[in-house]
Amino acid sequence: MNNTKNILLTMIAPILWGTTYIITSTLIPIDKPFFVALMRGLPVGSILLLYYKQFPKGVWILKSIILGTLNIGGFFAFLFIAAYRLPGGIAAILGSVQPIFCIILSWLLLKEKPNKKSYIASIMTILGVALLVLKPTGYLDPLGIVAALIGAVSMASGVVLTKYWGRPVNNIVFTSWQLFYGSLILIPITFIVEGGIxxxxxxxxxxxxxxxxLNTGLAYALWFNGISKLSPTQVTFLGPLSPLTAFLLGFIFLKQTISYIQIVGVSIILTSVYFSQLKTPSKKTLPSVEG
Incomplete structure (x- = not known):
């Protein structure tokens, strides 16, 4: 029961993230990805940090900067670059390959060796992405594609490292550390690249x-809470809710279309994400076959 509750609460995060693309394109069409990324994380991070007045100490200062850069600063920046250059659904589905990177990193850091299903899922993901971006007509911005994929790698790294290091404080305080320190790196980049506010x-x-x-303060509090109570693969399995939300909102409100080839690519990617999370049952738990 508790596990189901944790899964349902964690599900809210990717659903909220799926609305980021339509909010960006309709309410913040300023084409300033670094500024938007900065404003998404720094204000709420600063408010939470000042409210709880618990600051990282010792090695956790460095860990907060690293986790914040991966989960917040780097991820936000690449997400908004992709959001301004690609249709929301496409950007989100490219980001949904995160579980594949999570599997690889979990193998390296958490010693969770991937099984055959993970290898198959990886091949399916590569095929799905190829069908998604190599459509016969139309144009997808290469920089947007690369940004979306780098964002997925950044977030996957943050998920695994968060699980590997754990957390020394409660979930909200831990979230405030990452939001604040992860956003600091965006300040000089915003002024140098985009000329400021x-x-x-x-x-x-x-x-x-x-x-x-909503998409940051609330969503990340729920996300990090899920990471602390669920396995990395369980958490990343919820990722496809983000592109599904983005596709639905784009289709309903922005009249975005998708080709049949891209639909096949999307289906393969979502299937691979689900397939990669299935646990191979041990021999003791395999159902018997009666002839």
Whole structure:
């Protein structure tokens, strides 16, 4: 019962993340990915950090910077680069290959050796991505594709390292550390690459508040709570809820279309993600076959 509750609560996070693309394209169409990434993490991270007044000490200062960069700073930056260059559904589905990278990293750090299903899932993922991006007509921005994939690697690394290192404080405080320290790296990049703070209207500000409070503060608190109580593969298995949400919202509100070849690619990727999380039963638990 508790495990089901943890899974259901953790599910909310990727569903909220799936709305990020439509919020970005409709409410914050300013094409400033580093600034939007900075504003998504730093304000809510600062508020939480000042409210709880618990700061990392010793080695956890460095760990907070590393985890924050992987889970927040780097991931946010690449996510918004992809969001501004690709349809929301495409960007989200490319990011959903994260479980494959999680499997590899879990093997290296957590000694969770992948099984045959994991290898098959990896091949399926590569095939699915190829069908998704190599469509016969139309154009997908190469930089957007690369950014989405790098974002997936960054997030997978953060998931596995979070599980590997654990957490020395409660979930909300731990989230505030990563939001704050992970956003700091974006400050110089925003000013150097994008020239600082752009002009914003009330709609832009409303969009930034939405992704800051709901898609970041609430979503990451639920996500890190799930990481602490579920296995890395259980957590990443929930990832496809994000692209499914993005596809649905894009189809309903933005009238985005997708080719038949891309539909096949999406189906293969989602199937591979699910397939990669299935545990191979031991001989003792295999059902008997009666003839």
């Amino acid at each position: 752009p002009s914003l209207n009330i709609t832009n500000i409303f969009g930034l508040v939405l992704i800051g409070v």
